[in-house]
Amino acid sequence: MLDIKLIRDNSEEFEKKLSLRGEGISLKPLKELDAKRRTLLSEVEALKAERNTVSQEVGRLKKEKKDADELVDKMQGVSARIKELDGEVAVIEAELEKHILTIPNTPHESVPVGADESANEVARVIGEKPSFDFSPKEHLDIGESLGIVDMERAGKLAGARFSLLKDEGALLERALINFMLDIHTREHGYTEVLPPFMVKSDCFVGTGQLPKFEDDQFKIEGWDHYLVPTAEVPVTNIHREEVLREEELPICYTAYTPCFRKEAGSYGKDTKGLIRQHQFNKVELVKFCRPEDSYDELEKLTANAEEILKRLGLHYRVVTLCTGDIGFSSAKTYDLEVWLPGQSAYREISSCSNFEDFQARRAKIRYKGKGGGKTRFVHTLNGSGLAAGRTLIAILENYQNADGSVTIPEALRPYTGGLEKIEKKS
């Protein structure tokens, strides 16, 4: 959520920044509603002030056993008018709220300008594409022939875009989650949390998934709850409506959760394999920090996510998303794209963003300065560290052998009970 006070005085600047996203967003209706609201407020507040003083006078007169009927009569009218105006203010404020919640964040000045992903910039490339003396297969072929992925039965259980991992497949996914969590907690200083996997709608408004992206979410019928599409939602909202102390910042959490997404609007995309699922596992990184630190923290958080890929020996690149491609709530985003030899393509495996105070303003997450200074909004950040399902895909495709077996990356072996290779059962 943008700051209405800033918009009031700098609406052209805001419109210009928002236009970089490629959507023509006019702030005029917002400004009009704001002006209307303030006009009404000053009227109704003046009436309330009058009512307060007169009511005290009534109290005084009654105590002295004097007649106050005339004042009471008069105030009946005033109160009625106040009620009317309060109603109008409530309507305006609801509209204002509804409107401002659908306006995306403004991109940071360092974000490349462009309309779509073709304008994204590759910030760096790490490692090299592995070479094979055979034609590398796609992860689904590998997984099914090893008997560790069963898409047919997954379909029976839950339909398209769900998967069933078996045997070493299930083990590998579980190992990856633990591996990631251990590195982030033990080496990167994050505190592990295990949040609810379904949370109330307020949380979704707080991080920006609602009201605009309702169609992407799984709602629990008869409840105010939705299944989490990412741990970002519950974890960022841990501190919703709180005032933190400057000394405790930055606060860094890591969390494993399954993620549930309808994937509306992606029909026909990534229909085969495990790339795009309604449910997948992810380890997330979330930070709350001081505004002046947030861009440093974004670099650190991205590096923390990259470290997982490095330890697993996976080749990847870091992409700076352009103004037309960053998410609704984000001011700046780096995507990590891992190389998948079976598909001969880079695929997103992590997305690391600085939301500045956009989410903090929605979720009312503030902090108080050391010197007892005024409370300010924190900056929030998050990134995948990493998406476990896609990491599994990357391992299958990058560590496949000519005989159809898959070697387990060395860093992961403490987590697979020493298992070094997944081989076809006879």
Place this chain on the structure above:
RNA sequence: GGAGAGGUGGCCGAGCGGUUGAAGGCAUCUGCCUGCUAAGCAGUUGUAGGGCUUAACCCCUACCGAGGGUUCGAAUCCCUCCCUCUCCGCCA
């Protein structure tokens, strides 16, 4: 799911329909005082919105779990909801 108790400021805790934004205590910060510490004395300390405004000061409005209602006036009365605690039931 059933029965009961309760939700008030940073914390504890009073609270009568009318100078209660809120007693009292603790804590905070600032002075004063004391050889130091402790104690003591005086004062200070919430959030949000709006007006004024460079800013500060100041003024107004709202906030006693949330939302409605009654009333000239609600922390106080009524209704609905949420949450916490205790007991019973059920359960991994």
